[in-house]
Amino acid sequence: MATGVAAAPSVAAGAPAVLAEGLVRAFGGKKAVDGVSLQLGEGDCLALFGPNGAGKTTLLRLLGGLLKPTKGTTRLHGVPLPGPAETRRLVGLISHYSMLYPALTVRENVRFAAECQGVVAADQATTAVLKRLKVLDREQMPVRFLSRGLQQRVSIARALVHEPRLVLLDEPYTGLDEVGALAFTEALRDLKAGGATLVLVTHNLVEGIALATRAVIMRTGRLVHDEQTPAGGFDLTGFQALYRSLVHEGIA
Numbered sequence: 415m416a417t418g419v420a421a422a423p424s425v426a427a428g429a430p431a432v433l434a435e436g437l438v439r440a441f442g443g444k445k446a447v448d449g450v451s452l453q454l455g456e457g458d459c460l461a462l463f464g465p466n467g468a469g470k471t472t473l474l475r476l477l478g479g480l481l482k483p484t485k486g487t488t489r490l491h492g493v494p495l496p497g498p499a500e501t502r503r504l505v506g507l508i509s510h511y512s513m514l515y516p517a518l519t520v521r522e523n524v525r526f527a528a529e530c531q532g533v534v535a536a537d538q539a540t541t542a543v544l545k546r547l548k549v550l551d552r553e554q555m556p557v558r559f560l561s562r563g564l565q566q567r568v569s570i571a572r573a574l575v576h577e578p579r580l581v582l583l584d585e586p587y588t589g590l591d592e593v594g595a596l597a598f599t600e601a602l603r604d605l606k607a608g609g610a611t612l613v614l615v616t617h618n619l620v621e622g623i624a625l626a627t628r629a630v631i632m633r634t635g636r637l638v639h640d641e642q643t644p645a646g647g648f649d650l651t652g653f654q655a656l657y658r659s660l661v662h663e664g665i666a
């Protein structure tokens with residue numbers, strides 16, 4: 415992807431990309447995340463699996479400083495979150511909610527995000543990311559006229575235009591067709607190769623495991639399984655069986 419991002423904010427050299435310690439988040443006295451600690455490096459991709467209500471989205475948001483913890487801390491490249499604006503700009507969120515301005519064109523939506531995020535060469539970066547997500551041919555179209563899947567591609571482009579160092583992905587493949595999904599996976603692989611850290615929440619084990627360097631299973635706010643990708647890649651059948659035993663048969 416094109417560069418052109420504003421000067422990098424000060425980050426502590428050698429600090430882990432993400433360091434979460436003792437994270438708890440309660441809603442009305444009920445703990446959605448209940449004592450999670452983890453560390454991620456540059457180029458890591460953490461896939462977070464678990465049943466509905468396990469706390470995946472809550473944890474994702476805590477890791478990016480988008481939600482305040484009830485207890486615990488998250489540091490991003492050594493800086494405690496939420497941190498200053500320059501640190502918050504290191505984070506990109508992709509979810510199944512499009513968060514686009516329907517009356518603005520595709521280009522206007524993405525360019526506006528680039529400017530808000532301090533991208534210096536905003537036009538160039540916008541063109542590159544729209545091309546990357548294979549939606550450049552629609553750049554002058556108001557977003558409200560696009561199909562849901564194309565809106566999702568624009569939404570992804572918007573979240574990636576500033577080349578975030580931590581990319582939070584919450585069921586990001588929802589609505590994408592095969593071309594969109596492939597383009598998106600390639601963009602994620604490039605980000606990873608460039609040293610970005612990814613956290614991916616998905617119910618699709620195949621999709622999640624394909625990108626993951628580490629797979630975690632959550633249940634009732636806790637990590638009940640945490641595994642680095644084995645040298646030869648995950649054994650999908652084995653992982654599916656493990657998931658079923660931990661989540662459906664209540665072993666955890």
Ligand SMILES: Nc1ncnc2c1ncn2[C@@H]1O[C@H](COP(=O)(O)OP(=O)(O)OP(=O)(O)O)[C@@H](O)[C@H]1O
Pocket residue numbers: 441442445446464465466467468469470471472473
């Ligand atoms: N803003 C909120 N207010 C009150 N309760 C919340 C809020 N956000 C999440 N919760 C509760 O926290 C728990 C965990 O929710 P979360 O969305 O993190 O789960 P999840 O694993 O992402 O689920 P799903 O797979 O269904 O998306 C749930 O019981 C949910 O109802």
